[in-house]
Structures are given as C-alpha cells and as structure tokens.
Amino acid sequence: MHITLITPAPRGSRAGNRATAERWAHLLRAAGHRPRIITEYDAEPTDLLVALHAWRSSESVRQYRAHAPTGPLIVALTGTDIYRFQQTHPEATRYSMTEADALIGLHERVADDIPKEFHNRLHTIFQSAQPLPRRQPPVQSRFDVVVIGHLRDEKDSLRAARAARELPAESRPNVIQLGRAHNEQWQALAEQEARENPRFDWKGELPRWQVRRHMAKARLMVISSVMEGGANVVSEACVAGLPVIASDIPGNVGLLGPDYPGYYPVEDTGALRRQLLRAEREPAFLEALRAGVDNRAPLFRPEAEQAALERVVNAVLHPYGKTDT
Structure with a gap:
C-alpha cells in the first residue's frame, strides 16, 4: 500500500518531526507498505496520507482534500499543535483535526487537552527507541x-x-x-x-x-x-x-x-x-x-510502536474497503 507522510522538516533535519516520519516510514516498510516522505503535498496518487503536525501541515491537508475529498487521512498532533497552535492558530489547526479520519497523540494524556469532539478519533502511539549497546561506567568525580x-x-x-x-x-x-x-x-x-x-x-x-x-x-x-x-x-x-x-x-x-x-x-x-x-x-x-x-x-519498544501504527492505519482504511497489503 502506498502511504505518503508529510512533515514540515526537510531531509537531513534533526527535528523531532523528521525523526518520527523516518521511523514510521521504516516501520511501515517493514510491515509491507510502500511509504514515502515529503514536505508538501504534491498530488501524487497515494492510498493514505499521514500528516505530522496539524498546523504546519494544514496547507498540505487542504490540497489533499481538494484533490481527494474522501481520501484516508491521519494527522499526528505535536506538542505545539496541542499546547500552542490550538490557541494561536485555531482555524488552521482545527481544520486539519476536523478533516482527519484519525488523530495520533504521542502520550497518554492528549485527550485532556483537545476538544471532546475529537476523542473518538484519537489514538495513542508511544514513540520507540533502540536500546543503548551497553551502559558505560560513569565518571566517578562528577x-x-x-x-x-x-x-x-x-x-x-x-x-x-x-x-x-x-x-x-x-x-x-x-x-x-x-x-x-x-x-x-x-x-x-x-x-x-x-x-x-x-x-x-x-x-x-x-x-x-x-x-x-x-x-x-x-x-x-x-x-x-x-x-x-x-x-x-x-x-x-x-x-x-x-x-x-x-x-x-x-x-x-x-x-x-x-x-x-x-x-x-x-x-x-x-x-x-x-x-x-x-x-x-x-x-x-x-x-x-x-x-x-x-x-x-x-x-x-519498536514492535509496540509498529503494532500501534498498524492499528491506526487499519482503523482508517477499513471504512474504505481496503486491505492491509
């Protein structure tokens, strides 16, 4: 399945959104999908659009909706979306949230800080990490x-x-x-x-x-x-x-x-x-x-994040009669 991930952070950036997009692309690829990462929607055919950042990706969401009015859409909420842009840029942020078939929160208290009308679309995905090769002896003098x-x-x-x-x-x-x-x-x-x-x-x-x-x-x-x-x-x-x-x-x-x-x-x-x-x-x-x-x-753990991501993808695609292939 072709999945397009939108992140405002360009290739080579060390911003958290870029790291999340690249990790999710890796996990989706491991599950058999064909993901790609772009910074702005380009009208290329896709089975699913995943937008990281409700406000910064809002123009891409608008373009996607103009091109594919009923296309499957997932929006991942960042900290600035939840705790800043809902207040400072409510129209654009709310537009992305309203158009999304599913919202992703990255911690288990996101529901406390978004409107109740979006709770039934909200899914929690904890970001994973690889273990360190081994702990090193600390510096004893400090x-x-x-x-x-x-x-x-x-x-x-x-x-x-x-x-x-x-x-x-x-x-x-x-x-x-x-x-x-x-x-x-x-x-x-x-x-x-x-x-x-x-x-x-x-x-x-x-x-x-x-x-x-x-x-x-x-x-x-x-x-x-x-x-x-x-x-x-x-x-x-x-x-x-x-x-x-x-x-x-x-x-x-x-x-x-x-x-x-x-x-x-x-x-x-x-x-x-x-x-x-x-x-x-x-x-x-x-x-x-x-x-x-x-x-x-x-x-x-990576397997927990992959399973959670797959659950959201399947939940969004199910109403469209598509299968997880």
Whole structure:
C-alpha cells in the first residue's frame, strides 16, 4: 500500500518531526507498505496520507482534500499543535483535526487537552527507541546530568544549568547540554551560561552516536520542557534505563506515568535543584527513578510502536474497503 507522510522538516533535519516520519516510514516498510516522505503535498496518487503536525501541515491537508475529498487521512498532533497552535492558530489547526479520519497523540494524556469532539478519533502511539549497546561506567568525580534537545523556549533549555549553579560546593552534578541553539538569542544565553557556570558544559549539536554515548555514561537526564507532545528522548531514556527528572507537564506525565517520582513543577528552579540533590545524595531515590523508567520501557519498544501504527492505519482504511497489503 502506498502511504505518503508529510512533515514540515526537510531531509537531513534533526527535528523531532523528521525523526518520527523516518521511523514510521521504516516501520511501515517493514510491515509491507510502500511509504514515502515529503514536505508538501504534491498530488501524487497515494492510498493514505499521514500528516505530522496539524498546523504546519494544514496547507498540505487542504490540497489533499481538494484533490481527494474522501481520501484516508491521519494527522499526528505535536506538542505545539496541542499546547500552542490550538490557541494561536485555531482555524488552521482545527481544520486539519476536523478533516482527519484519525488523530495520533504521542502520550497518554492528549485527550485532556483537545476538544471532546475529537476523542473518538484519537489514538495513542508511544514513540520507540533502540536500546543503548551497553551502559558505560560513569565518571566517578562528577555526577553527570544530560539535557538533550535544541535550545529553545519550549524546552526551557537552561533550567537544569541554572538549578546547578547554586548547589552546595561539595555537590558533584555537572550539566552536559546537547543540542544547537535555535536562534541568536539562545546562542548568546548558552555562551553566557558556559562562561559563568562551572557546572555547565554545552556541547552543541552532536552526531547521534555521540549523543547516545553521553546517555550511556550519564547518571541522570533532565527534561525541563514547558510543552511537549511526547518527547522521544524520554522513550530513549526509559529504554536505556537512564533515570529522568522531568517537569510535570502533561507531555512528560503522559510518558512516564502519574506515579513516577521524578517530577518537579515546571519552571521551578529551586524544586529542580532539590531533585538533583536528592538524586545525588539518596541512592534509594535514584534507584526509584531507575525502577520507574524500567517499568515504562516496554511501552517504547519498536514492535509496540509498529503494532500501534498498524492499528491506526487499519482503523482508517477499513471504512474504505481496503486491505492491509
């Protein structure tokens, strides 16, 4: 079956939407489909259109509907769709959601934040991750904490660095930040933080294998976002057995579960600092975090994501009398 995936992120981009599109294409290909990835709808014949990002792909959805008024359509909702563009660009975002035969949410609390009229179309797919080859011995003189993702407002990217600034002198946390600055303002902020904060080490954008190497050696990961649609880096941490401290936003709670012990109030530097200290000083707390991510790891296996994706594809195509071939 020919399946077209639309993502606003071009080939070679390291944006999350592009990574999701490429992973889904791989999973669909493994299931016997013939997927292709494009950035704008081009009217090529397809059995199914999957649009990643309701707002940014809304023009492609319009073009698709003009070309194929009853064509099967799946729309995957991103964090900015759910937590920003529903409010700032409601017409375009709602149009894509209304036209979709199925909506995909990437964490289990998406239904709480979209209109009830869309609940019966909503399917949850947890993004999968490959396990690390092996955990590496941590640096004994430091308590390395990784923060992974491009530096931008949605990520509250320097929160962990700021929390580490005022730790007691004898504490060992060292924040390793991986990701490029989204703009000149973030570039300047990160450079200033690196100059002033001896506990902060900004590595910039690194190849994927180097990111995974840092994860393999770290003792902890912080995800400090103010909005997330379901960050794949959380999936990666869970599969890797890497403890996480996370802001208590729906996108994190919807991945780690409501009973996970490692949350802190979003944008609360002091609360994050206290969690970092607990993780360093209390082995039982760090072990509870590790047990929490281990418990969630089965949700993020590739076979689970493939099965969930196939269920959505089949649910959409069934009314059209098409088979999964």
